[in-house]
Amino acid sequence: MSAYNIVAGVSVTCPQCQAKVSVGVQFKFGATWQYRYVVGDLLRWGGNDVGTPGRARVVSDGAADSPCPACGYAGDWDFYVFIEHDRIVGVSEADGTYDFVRAGRTHLDLGDGSESSGSPRSR
Ligand SMILES: [Zn+2]
Numbered sequence: 001m002s003a004y005n006i007v008a009g010v011s012v013t014c015p016q017c018q019a020k021v022s023v024g025v026q027f028k029f030g031a032t033w034q035y036r037y038v039v040g041d042l043l044r045w046g047g048n049d050v051g052t053p054g055r056a057r058v059v060s061d062g063a064a065d066s067p068c069p070a071c072g073y074a075g076d077w078d079f080y081v082f083i084e085h086d087r088i089v090g091v092s093e094a095d096g097t098y099d100f101v102r103a104g105r106t107h108l109d110l111g112d113g114s115e116s117s118g119s120p121r122s123r
Contacts, residue, residue, distance in 0.1 A: 003032040003048050006065055007039060007081060010091045015077060019070035025091055027081040028106045029060040043086045050106065057110040058083045061100040062091065 006024045014021055024036075028050045030043035037043070045053045051060075062079035078094035098108055 003034065004028050005030065005032055005035045005037060005043075007062070007088060007091055008036050009038055010079070012064075012079075012093060014068040014070060014073055016073035016075070017068060017071035019068065021069050023069070023077075024065040025062040025079045025081060026065045027060040027062040027079075029058060029081070029083055030086065037088055039088050039090060041088050043083065043088065045086070052109075053086055055083070055109055056085060058107050059098055059110060060107040061098075062094075 004026045005028070006026055008024045009022050010025050011020065011022055013019070030049065030051065030053075031045050031047045032050055033047055035044060051058060060081040060083060062081040064077040064079070067074040068077075080092050080094055080098060081088060082090045082092070100106055100108065
């Protein structure tokens with residue numbers, strides 16, 4: 001349960017001090033072995049795999065891997081990591097849209113058939 005990957009250098013707004021800061025976001029999808037990715041990278045597979053390779057669109061539960069560099073905030077700081085065809089396409093702050101607790105796992109498959117061409121989700 002301790003293995004995860006990190007999306008590095010995600011620009012976010014601290015929920016406590018509202019500073020614009022850069023943090024790493026932990027998530028579990030693909031081969032999980034503390035790989036460091038950036039948005040746009042292809043995921044690796046082949047060790048401690050979580051999920052299924054090649055899915056059209058997946059959202060993974062994410063969490064900040066360090067306190068806020070500005071104020072030290074270390075409370076709940078959750079994110080969604082969006083993955084399309086094994087590529088990290090974006091990270092956004094969690095807003096309750098997806099319920100991983102209710103799903104009982106750390107990622108949700110958003111389906112193959114509902115791709116809207118040429119409109120990557122980014123905020
Ligand atoms: Zn802060």
